[in-house]
Amino acid sequence: xxxxxxxxxxxxxxxxxxxxxxxxxxxxxxxxxxxxxxxxxxxxxxxxxxxxxxxxxxxxxxxxxxxxxxxxxxxxxxxxxxxxxxxxxxxxxxxxxxxxxxxxxxxxxxxxxxxxxxxxxxxxxxxxxxxxxxxxxxxxxxxxxxxxxxxxxxxxxxxxxxxxxxxxxxxxxxxxxxxxxxxxxxxxxxxxxxxxxxxxxxxxxxxxxxxxxxxxxxxxxxxxxxxxxxxxxxxxxxxxxxxxxxxxxxxxxxxxxxxxxxxxxxxxxxxxxxxxxxxxxxxxxxxxxxxxxxxxxxxxxxxxxxxxxxxxxxxxxxxxxxxxxxxxxxxxxxxxxxxxxxxxxxxxxxxxxxxxxxxxxxxxxxxxxxxxxxxxxxxxxxxxxxxxxxxxxxxxxxxxxxxxxxxxxxxxxxxxxxxxxxxxxxxxxxxxxxxxxxxxxxxxxxxxxxxxxxxxxxxxxxxxxxxxxxxxxxxxxxxxxxxxxxxxxxxxxxxxxxxxxxxxxxxxxxxxxxxxxxxxxxxxxxxxxxxxxxxxxxxxxxxxxxxxxxxxxxxxxxxxxxxxxxxxxxxxxxxxxxxxxxxxxxxxxxxxxxxxxxxxxxxxxxxxxxxxxxxxxxxxxxxxxxxxxxxxxxxxxxxxxxxxxxxxxxxxxxxxxxxxxxxxxxxxxxxxxxxxxxxxxxxxxxxxxxxxxxxxxxxxxxxxxxxxxxxxxxxxxxxxxxxxxxxxxxxxxxxxxxxxxxxxxxx
Numbered sequence: 001x002x003x004x005x006x007x008x009x010x011x012x013x014x015x016x017x018x019x020x021x022x023x024x025x026x027x028x029x030x031x032x033x034x035x036x037x038x039x040x041x042x043x044x045x046x047x048x049x050x051x052x053x054x055x056x057x058x059x060x061x062x063x064x065x066x067x068x069x070x071x072x073x074x075x076x077x078x079x080x081x082x083x084x085x086x087x088x089x090x091x092x093x094x095x096x097x098x099x100x101x102x103x104x105x106x107x108x109x110x111x112x113x114x115x116x117x118x119x120x121x122x123x124x125x126x127x128x129x130x131x132x133x134x135x136x137x138x139x140x141x142x143x144x145x146x147x148x149x150x151x152x153x154x155x156x157x158x159x160x161x162x163x164x165x166x167x168x169x170x171x172x173x174x175x176x177x178x179x180x181x182x183x184x185x186x187x188x189x190x191x192x193x194x195x196x197x198x199x200x201x202x203x204x205x206x207x208x209x210x211x212x213x214x215x216x217x218x219x220x221x222x223x224x225x226x227x228x229x230x231x232x233x234x235x236x237x238x239x240x241x242x243x244x245x246x247x248x249x250x251x252x253x254x255x256x257x258x259x260x261x262x263x264x265x266x267x268x269x270x271x272x273x274x275x276x277x278x279x280x281x282x283x284x285x286x287x288x289x290x291x292x293x294x295x296x297x298x299x300x301x302x303x304x305x306x307x308x309x310x311x312x313x314x315x316x317x318x319x320x321x322x323x324x325x326x327x328x329x330x331x332x333x334x335x336x337x338x339x340x341x342x343x344x345x346x347x348x349x350x351x352x353x354x355x356x357x358x359x360x361x362x363x364x365x366x367x368x369x370x371x372x373x374x375x376x377x378x379x380x381x382x383x384x385x386x387x388x389x390x391x392x393x394x395x396x397x398x399x400x401x402x403x404x405x406x407x408x409x410x411x412x413x414x415x416x417x418x419x420x421x422x423x424x425x426x427x428x429x430x431x432x433x434x435x436x437x438x439x440x441x442x443x444x445x446x447x448x449x450x451x452x453x454x455x456x457x458x459x460x461x462x463x464x465x466x467x468x469x470x471x472x473x474x475x476x477x478x479x480x481x482x483x484x485x486x487x488x489x490x491x492x493x494x495x496x497x498x499x500x501x502x503x504x505x506x507x508x509x510x511x512x513x514x515x516x517x518x519x520x521x522x523x524x525x526x527x528x529x530x531x532x533x534x535x536x537x538x539x540x541x542x543x544x545x546x547x548x549x550x551x552x553x554x555x556x557x558x559x560x561x562x563x564x565x566x567x568x569x570x571x572x573x574x575x576x577x578x579x580x581x582x583x584x585x586x587x588x589x590x591x592x593x594x595x596x597x598x599x600x601x602x603x604x605x606x607x608x609x610x611x612x613x614x615x616x617x618x619x620x621x622x623x624x625x626x627x628x629x630x631x632x633x634x635x636x637x638x639x640x641x642x643x644x645x646x647x648x649x650x651x652x653x654x655x656x657x658x659x660x661x662x663x664x665x666x667x668x669x670x671x672x673x674x675x676x677x678x679x680x681x682x683x684x685x686x687x688x689x690x691x692x693x694x695x696x697x698x699x700x701x702x703x704x705x706x707x708x709x710x711x712x713x714x715x716x717x718x719x720x721x722x723x724x725x726x727x728x729x730x731x732x733x734x735x736x737x738x739x740x741x742x743x744x745x746x747x
Contacts, residue, residue: 019137064725080113081116088121093121093129098136101114111154114133115154117133130168131166134155137151137155138151138169139176148184163197170182170186170201171204173436174208175207177211179213180211189332190223195227196229198231198232199686201235202235204220205239214242221235221239231263233264233270233272236264237275240257240260241282244279250287252282253286273305277307277309279295280310280313283418287321289314289321292539296311311333311341312344312345315345315349319351322356324356328349343369343375346374347383350383350384354386356388359393366381378409378415379414381409382414384397385418389419389421389425394428397419398431410442413444416436416438416450417430417449417453425457432454449479449486451470451473452484454487455470455715456488458492459488478561480513483514483516483520486514487519490505490523499524503524506520518549519554521540521543521549522546526562534566535568536557555588556579564596564600569597573594576590587619588622588624590617591614592625595628599628604636611625623657626660627657627660631659633645633667634663634667637670639668639671642663657689658690658692661689661695665680665681665699674711690722697729700734701731
C-alpha cells in the first residue's frame, strides 16, 4: 500500500477507530492510558503558558511503563502506521523512534510515516503524544544541523491540515530555545487560513521575550491584535513583563506600558492582580518608586485586586536606594490596608538594614516576624549573619548561627560562606577552617565560592601553603576552579614574591578551561613595578597582546604608574603614546598618573594642558586628579592657580580630602601666608576632615619660619591632644625650620 493510499484510509477510518477504541476494554487501551499518563508526567509543561528551557533528548529517552511491543527489526514503516491507525497505541510509535527509523529506512520514508502518525494522534486529540513525536523529529533535525525550513512542508502538508499540529509544533520550538522557528510555524499557519490557539501563542510570545527578541515580540503581538488569536489578559501581562525587565528610560517605559493598558481597555479585557504587579515591578525597575506607590494606593481606593507582591517590589526599590525607613513605612501602610506582609516583605527590609550596618534594626524585625507567626527563611537569617560579619562581629554571628541551627534549620553553603568570609576578614583562619570542615562533616555541598573564600583568607594572611593545599582539595573533590580562584593564587604568589610561580599558574589556567584576564597579569605587573622592575613588567605586553587582554586600561595604568614611580618618565610617556595610537581612550586614573609625571618634573604647563584635555574628552576629574594638579602648582609656588583650581573643584561638587588641604596649607606656609593656612585648617575642622600628622607638621613649620614659636607649640599641643604622634620626619623638619628662622647653620 502506498503512502497516499494509506493516508486516505486513515481519514476514512480514524473517527470510527477513536470511538471503538474508547468502548473496548482491551489490553491496547490499557497500554494507551499508561503511555498517556507517563507522558503527562514527563511533558506537563506543554500546556503551561510559561515556557521553560529544555534540552532536546532522544526519542528513546521518553520511557513509558509497560511491556514493550515486539516489532520487526527491519520491517517496513507502512505496517507501523497501520497499527497506530487501528489501535491509536502510543507504544507502536515509541517502539521505533524517529532516529532509529531514519537509520533503517532513510529520512524521506521516515518523515512520511511519522507525518501521518503525528496527524493520526492529532485527530484523536492525543496531543501529548503529538508533542513527543514532534520533539523527537525537531531534535533530530537540530542535532544533524538540517534546515528547519525544509521540515515545515515535509511535516505539516497533509490532506487534513490540523491546527493542533501547528499549535504543538510552536510549543516544541519555543520550549527548546528555538522561538524564531516557532514564529515561522505561526506564520505558516496564518498563510493557509489556520489560526493557532491563544495558549500556544502566549507560550511562544514569552519564549521570544525571554530570548530578548523584542522585535519579534512586537511583531507577533501586533499580528495577534490584527488577525488573531485575540489577545487575553495573559498576553497583555507578558508584554508588560517584557517591557518591565528592560533598561528603558522612565518616560519610555511608562509610554509603552500605557499602550498595553489602552489595548486592554479597547478589547474589553480587565487586568488581573498579576498584570498590576508586573506594572508595579516595571515602575520600580526604572526608578519610579513614588509613582508605583501612588499607583498601588489608587488600586486600593478603587477596590481593584492587589497582593503583597505589589508592595514588596516597592519596598525592595526603596531599600535598593538606601531609603530604608521609607520602605519601613510602606510595610506599616501595607498592613493597615489589609494586605498582610509575608516573609519576603520582612526579608527585603532585614537585608536592607543589615547591608547598611543597622544590624540591631534587622534583628528587631526578625523578632517582629515571630509576633505575626511568620517563619524566617535561610535567606532572612543569612542577611543578619552578613550584617554582623561586615561589622566585624563574626563571633556573634556564629553564636546566632548555632542558636538558629538548634531550632531545626539546616543551613546551606551560602550561609556558611558568609561566616567563613567574616572570619577571613578578621584573619581568624582557624575558625574559618573549622566551619569549612563542618560543611563536609554535615554533607553540605561545598562549591567554588566556598573554596575561593578560604583561599582568599589564606593568601591575605600570608599562608600561601595552606591556600595551595585548599586548592588541591578542591581539585580532588571535582569542584572546578574559576577565574577568581586562579587570580587569588596568582596574587598570593605575588605577595610572597614568587613571580615565576605566578606566571606559571597564569599559563596553566587554560588547563582548567579558564582564560586569564587583565587582573591576572595586573597582579604580576604590579609586583614587578613595586620591585622597581617596570622594564621587566613591560616584557609581558607581547604575551598580553597575544591573549587579547591588553585592551584593559588597568594593565596600562599599572605599568605606567610603575615607570612614573621609578622616575622613568620618558617610558611612561611612550606608553601613553602607544595607547593613543591603539585608539584606546584613557580613563581618569591614567590621566592622573600622567599629570603626576609632569608635576614631578615641574612642567606645569604640560600638566595643566593634559588636565584640560581630560575634561574636553568627557573624562570627569575626581578628588585625586584635582589634588594632583593642585599639588603641582603649590610645589612651584603658583598659589593663585592652585587656589583657582580648588574653588573650581568645590564648584563642581567634588569634595577635597586631607591631602588636598595639606598641599594648599604647605603652599601658603612657604609664602608665609599663615593667615590663609590657618583659615584652611579651620575649614577642615568645620567640614569634619581631620588633619593628619603631615598637616600639623607643615603648619608648625610655617609658624617657625616666621618665628612664631608660641603658635607652633600650640599646634604641637593640639596635635598631641588628638592622639597624633609626631614622627621622625616631623622632628627633622621642625629642627631645620628652627635653624633657618634663627640664622643657625643648617645641616
